[in-house]
Amino acid sequence: MDFFELLKLSVSNLFSYKVRSFLTMLGIIIGIAAVILMSSLGAGIKENITGDLNKLGVSNFEISIDTSPGQTYKTDDLLTSKDIEKIKSIEGVEAVTPTSSTFARISVNDNTKMFQGTGVTEDYFKISDYTVLKGRKFLPSEYRKDGKYVMIDHITAEELYPGENPIGKKLTLNFRKNSQTVTVVGVYKNPYASLGGGTEGMPGMGLLPNNYLNHINGNEQDKYTELQVKATDANDMNRVMEAVKKSLETRGSDPDIYNVSSTSQGLDEFNNILNMLSLFISGVAAISLFVGGIGVMNIMLVSVTERIREVGLRKAIGAKTVHILVQFLIEAIILTFFGGIIGAIIGYLLALLIGIFVGATPILSPVVVFVCIFVSTMIGLVFGVYPAKKAAALEPMEALRVD
Known part of the structure; x- marks a missing residue:
């Protein structure tokens, strides 16, 4: 019996027990839907929050006079239009404006x-x-x-x-x-x-x-006391900031009095917090995948019990142990694979619906979808092994004696 015959037999068997097949898929569908919902909606909300803030400058940095306690500055230390023109002449500086x-x-x-x-x-x-x-x-x-x-x-x-x-x-x-x-x-x-x-x-x-x-x-x-500067290229910003620091050292004031810092550092920290939050929420949602895997194993064990006589009859007429093993594994993988696809679709549709109410457009990552479907398929493989081995280990005469 070749692989395609086993595949056809597995599909035929799954359609023969539609309710049982659906219940087996349900745990996976809910798990994948939860992960897709949380990840896509989280990415959309993050983009919605940080998108407008990022427009305020990922390639910007700030020049300010240190006004911390213990630090003093004179009127001559204040930045002027002459300093603005000098900074604008530095290679890699696109714009300078006072604050x-x-x-x-x-x-x-x-x-x-x-x-x-x-x-x-x-x-x-x-x-x-x-x-x-x-x-x-x-x-x-x-x-x-x-x-x-x-x-x-x-x-x-x-x-x-x-x-x-x-x-x-x-x-x-x-x-x-x-x-x-x-x-x-x-x-x-x-x-x-x-x-x-x-x-x-x-x-x-x-x-x-x-x-x-x-x-x-x-x-x-x-x-x-402050100037905002935009670098032509965000990747070149560190070099431009160093050039600005050296330029300030030549104006005659104490160079330590001037702070040159990136205005995007706060946004980076904010992004990191949102990323960690999204990861945590997705991790919690992923727990339901494990629960779904347990459900797959339970239903498949029930399936083995229901089909003992079928397995015994097939082995009696020549079916090999490996054929029984592969068939049950194929059934488990089909259920979790298509359960993953259906869960991804439902999860994204729910994210779109919730996004309407929260004012955010969900962002669906192809990588997340691929990983979710791959994981759900592996769950079918892992949690289907034990029921499949149990079915394959049945002796024909013992199975046929079962009422």
């Missing part, structure tokens, strides 16, 4: 909330890849000290102008010493919106021309 911010209260009609404004230059948008949802970015002519324009995030826009288009609207910024009226020219996607409830109660976010913000803050000398 400045201010707080104010904003009011529109009866809506009032805190507002955090960030001063931006044209290079800022090369460093931080904001998604503009409405309107536009600042025009080159608007980056001046009397450029009374603002871009606000979409959450602030919805809170201040519910159901309205905020473009062209006037917005009042109430600072400690005075009030300024600015015009909304753009609405951008809040990069922290993916964190869900994490933005609740936070100040509104907005972007202002840096020269205008300096004018409001009284920073007419154009001096900064």
